[in-house]
Amino acid sequence: MASLDQSGRLTAVFLFVSLSVSFQGAHCQLVVAPVGPTLVNARAGSNVTLAVLFGGAPDPVVTWSKGALPVLTWTIGSSAAADVAEGFKDVLEIGTDGSLTFVNVLLDHAGNYTMELTKSGLSQADTAFTLKVFENFQNVELTVQPDLLKEGIDPFLLQYSVLRGEVEQQRWLFNGTEIKTSSHYTVKDRSLEILNPNRNDTGRYTVVLTNPLSRVEAHQDITVLYGPDEPRLEARPAKPFYIPGDSLSLVCQAGGSPLPTAVWVFGDLTFPDSQDGVLNRTNVQISQGGVYTCKLTNQQTKEQRQKSMTLNVYEKPSGDPICSVQSVNVTAALLYHCQWPGGTPLAQLSFPELSSNSSGAGNFSLTVTALANLDFKTVTCMAAHPVEQNKCNITASRPVEFLPAVRMSVDSLGKIVVSLQCVSDASPQAVVSWSKGSEAVANGATHEISSDTTQLQIRGYNVSDFVQQKYSCTSRNPLGSQRREIQLQGPSISAFSLFPNPEGTVVTLTWEVPPTSVVTGFDIQVKGPSLPGEKRNGTESRGASDGYRTIQQKPGSARSTDVLALDPNLSYRFRVIPRARTTEGQPSEVRRLGPDEGLSGPAIAGIAAGIPCSLLFLVLMGGFIYLCVNCNKDKSRPARYPVSRAVEKVITTQSEMTPHHLLAGGLKSPPDYNKLQQAPSERSVALPTFVPPPPVRVATIV
Structure with missing residues (x-):
């Protein structure tokens, strides 16, 4: 940039010559033109020239000015030195053509420079340059x-x-x-x-x-600092819920510069800082389920942000759901109830067959109208829990047919207490109402109804207070009812049996009473020889030694007894007398045990008188038969042959082997305990084992 390139200089010279010729031909005046661009850029410390060409007159005066300040004046062609301003003496040089050169140009030399040509008698000519000086950055x-x-x-x-x-x-x-x-x-x-x-x-x-x-x-x-951004929370592995014993990690992540630090908070617990925001939970328990909060902090900007998540740790309720049904009103509605308490969260319970939009948590009840289609209908309670699905069933039913139970006792005041009980299988449990004849029975001095209404106690001193009284019980729930009548009667025995042991030394007496008979005790009586150790003062009831005497007294609940120390060679007669406190009922049948006692005196006299008559009758009858046989003389009659001694011996042997007939007076088959339609639980005692007595020879004494 200190000198013009060759092509630029040639172009400038050509233009200048053309202008000079033109002006000289027309006028005689000065002209000047720059050679190259008028904006000159120079590097500080380098040499740079502001080149010009002039014409029109020889030896003009050249004046270079920086702005308005002349810095150099010289007459072209003169041998005199140029006049240079202070500060530019070592910097500026003038060429023979008037061009201005800067030696080691400085930044201060930059500016606008003007060249003027003057000559006496001619007009002035000028041109301008801009010099810029630059240093390296x-x-x-x-x-x-x-x-x-x-x-x-x-x-x-x-x-x-x-x-x-x-x-x-x-x-x-x-x-x-x-x-x-x-x-x-x-x-x-x-x-x-x-x-x-x-x-x-x-x-x-x-x-x-x-x-x-x-x-x-x-x-x-x-770096533009930011964050923490909205946290992203997740559990790994990802599950909708966890069960006790599982292991998992809670992860908290958020964008930020620098990466924010994370702190997990659960309840009152704060867990240590975690650069990666991971909280590990091993062998998680129900108590560790809940809301976890992640707090994030940008340590440079101190900006904070937090977000929470819920960790679900579920445990199913213990056991199985339990269903039940109750009466809301004895005749109107049923209350179905289902419960499966415990667990986390509580199980959702519903009866979809009864209602499609009703449910409850842990404990749910639903009231419905008691309709006929609900009788013996099985209704299912659906129990939904995140860990397990379960269910239970309940069937509502009207009371079924039943048999009343009657029991008797004597209270501390000596009153006879008759307990009537009416229990019918029903769901919900039936409520029992009581009546005597056509009147309802209420609690009082004579009647007492139990809290569950299934039992009625009647109290009185005399059996006449009970006999011929007709009581009724009605078992009822919202789905229906059953009614039964109870007719009480005096003390009586319905069946009496005797069972001796093989030796004939012990006998077991068993008896039964009608279901509605009022009995508070039994007298066990015997007729016959005295028993070993028997006292004739206190335990003997009535009569002489040949009459019946009481040897035992049993409570009203007894249905059997044993009589010991009997002599198998002697005969005994037994009977049982039922009692209702002081009132005796009809004695039972008499059962005999032992060998035959022989014929009485009148029987012997009769036999003695009848023998002669019998012999005479037999003689007459034999004669009559003989005459008839001889008259007919049936020739076709086969001959009679004598019976061989072997056959006779066989016949005799068979006759001797025939056992003597057992006495049947006091022996009977064991009683049929079910003829009263009693369940096994209603029998008083276990059936005794029947042991047949040894054969007894019966001898007739005449």
Whole structure:
């Protein structure tokens, strides 16, 4: 740039010569023109020339000025030295053609220069140049303000500084892309302003400084701090719920610069900081289920954010669901109830067959009208729990047919107590109402109804207070009812049996009473020889030694007894007398045990008188038969042969082997305990084992 290139100089000379010829032909006056561009750029310390060409007159006076200040004057072609202003003496040199040269040009020499040509008698000619002097760029720095750059707050400013070098042009780049002034960027002199900074403004910023003679770049890496962002919480492995004993990890993650630190909080517990936000839970228990909160902190900006999640730890209720049905009103409604308490969370219970939109948690009841289609209908309670699905069934039913139970006792006051009990299988449990004849029975001195209404106690001193009284019980629930009548009667025995042991020394007596008979005790009586150890004073009831006497007294609940120390060679007669306190009932049948006692005196006399008559009758009858036989003389009659002694012996032996007939007076088969339609639980005692007595020879004494 200190001298014109060859082509530019030739062009300038050609133009100047053309102008000179033209002016000389028309007028005689001075002309001057620059050789090359009038804007001259020079590097500081180099030599640069402001070249010109002139014409029109020889030896004109040349004056170079910087602005309005003349810096050099000289007459072209003169041998005298040029007149140079102070400060430019060692810098400026003048050429023979009037061109001005700067030696070791300095920054101070830059400016606008004008060349004037003058000659007496001619008009003045001039031309102008602009000289720019540039230094090489040195120590270019790029700085940012403020020091802490946060997303979404005040803008930040990038500025550059240059120790040496004049900047004619600046360009700003972000990650290699040029920045233009916009709503987000403002390019200013020597700076760049970023408005509303965000995380996307993090990156490398570059400023490019240029002038005609040099170029330089400066870089600055910018980090815009942000976060923590909205946390992302999850459990690994991901499940809708966990059961006791499971292991899992709670993960808390969020974007941020720098990466935020995480703290987990559960109730009053705070867990240590975790850079990666992971909280491990092993062998998790029900108590560890609940709300967990993750708190995130940006350690540089001190910004915080938190988020919570619920850890579901479920445990099914213990056991199985339980169903029941109750009466809301004896005749109107049923209350179906289902419960499966415990567990986490509570199980959801419902009766879908009864209602499609009603349910409850842990304990659920549903009231419905008692309709006929619910009788013996099985209804299912569906129990839904996240861990297990379960169910239970309940069947409502009307009371079924039943048999009343009658029991008797004597209270501490000596009153006879008759307990009537009416229990019918029903669901819900039936309520029993009592009546005597056509009147309802209520609690009082004579009657007492139990709290569950199934039992009625009647109290009185005399059996006449009970006999011929007709009581009724009605068992009822919302689905129906059953009614039974009870007719009480006096003390009586319905069946009496005797069972001796094989030796004949012990006998077991058993008896039964009618179901509605009022009996409070039994007298066991015997007729016959005295028993060993028997006392005739206290235990003997009535009569002489040949009459019946009481040897035992049994309570009303007894149905058997044993009589010991009997003599198998003697005969005994037994009977049982039922009692209702002091009132005796009809004795039972008499049962005999032992050998036959022989014939009585009148029987012997009768036999003695009848023998002669019998013999006479037999003689007459034999004669009559003989006459008839002889008259007929049936020739076809087979001959009679004598019976062999072997056959006779066989017949005799068989006759001797025939056992004697057992006495049947006191022996009977064991009683049929079910003829009263009693269940096994209603029998008084276990059936005794029947042991047949040994054979007894019966002898008749005449």
